Amino acid sequence: MRHRLPRAYAFAAATAVVLGVAGCGTVTPEDTGDGGSDTTSSDTAATGDGTLTVVDDAGRTVELDGPAERAVVLNSYGNEFAQAIGAGDRVVGYDRVSASRLPYLGIGDDEIVSENLQEINYESVVALDPDVFIIPRNGAWQEATKQLESFDIPVVVATAWDFDVFHETVDLLGEVFAEPEGAAQVSGFYDEIFDLVSERVADTEPVRVYWETEEPYLTGLPGSGFDQIIVAAGGENVFGDLDISGDQQAETTVDPAAILERDPEVVVHEFGPSAEPTGQDRFDTLADELTGRAGWNGVSAVADDRVYVSNGWATSGLSKALGALYLATWLHPEEFADVDPGDYLTRWAVDFQGADFPGSDAYIQKVG
Secondary structure, three states, rough: OOOOOOOOOOOOOOHHHHOOOOOOOOOOOOOOOOOHHHHHHOOEEEOOOOOEEEEEEOOOOEEEEEOOOEEEEHHHHHHHHHHOOOOOOHHHEEEEEHHOOOOOHHOOOHHEEOOOOOOOOOOHHOOOOOOEEEEEEOHHHHHHHHHHHOOOOOEOOOOOOOHHHHHHHHHHHHHHHOOHHHHHHHHHHHHHHHHHHHHHHHHOEEEEEEEEEOOOOOOEOOOOOHHHHHOOOEEOOOOOOOOOOOOOEEEOOOOOHHHHHHHEEEEEEEEEEOOOOOHHHHHHHHHHHHHHOOHHHHHHHHOOOEEEEEEEHHHHHHHHOHHHHHHHHHHOOOOOOHHHHHHHHHHHHHOOOOOOOOOOHEEEEEEO
8 A cells, every 4th residue: 555655855045046936827828739649668768877868748858867756746637646656755746636636645735836737836846846847738837847947847748637648648657756667557457447348348339428527517528538438438428429629628518408309328427526525415416406407307317227426536537447447337237247346446546546445435326
């Protein structure tokens, strides 16, 4: 079981050297091209002077003084990955969202350097004296690169929320922290899940799915992680014909009447992620709200008791691999009769996150 360990740190004259640094960065528009990369072990090189060169998710070649011993990691998914590969004790700075979603990391206020992926306090970053600053590509990485360059703090773009670059991201973090074995274990667990899912759903007919995230009638579009796990689980996104932006996190609020017309066979409502259980009242309230919507008594999913409510920490965990497994068991119960997805969630929580785990029912429940 891995646990995050507190680190003592000192950065002499930090206050003096950061006076010229802006407290918060503004977001520089991202490149409109494909920000991904095929980062593999061949993209990393250790030089004779001990420095380490990696290629990040923005396709940039970044040189580090060596494997990171002190890192600032923004984004909860990135912090989950760092913990999972065995590098959680080397993270010294976080965003507030990570602190909220991952209470088992024990993040203190003095370790929070940003409110989110854009509002970054660079004075706080510099004061922590990190070897590397890690941020996903939908964060203000261009601004961070400019602000931290004069302090010799390299910025690495690693996008842990992106289903499409899971292996590249895990490998990249394994290289940055010199944890290749830990990275291989995480990748192996992910592959174990998707090998199981793909094998079992291979000869099944797609089942119509409406996946709602956080807000009423807010759903994922093609290219989003939610659409990807629906397809991977042997489902058909009932709004899969909509494509308003092509963004990998594209979501839109749909007309309630359109849901009735498309008649999903399975409905999933995922609320905001938090490893802290939200209590049974949250599930009961959402269940009543979903099934009580006008006209929903005629929706196939409601009539057949195939409505599910989940905490996003569980179903979006491990780049949504856990969500894909849960969904596959709901869509194709006969093919997964011998599979308990809760066993996999338990492994992720206990073995890879070192978190106390109250049981899968605290995070995912069937309505009714």
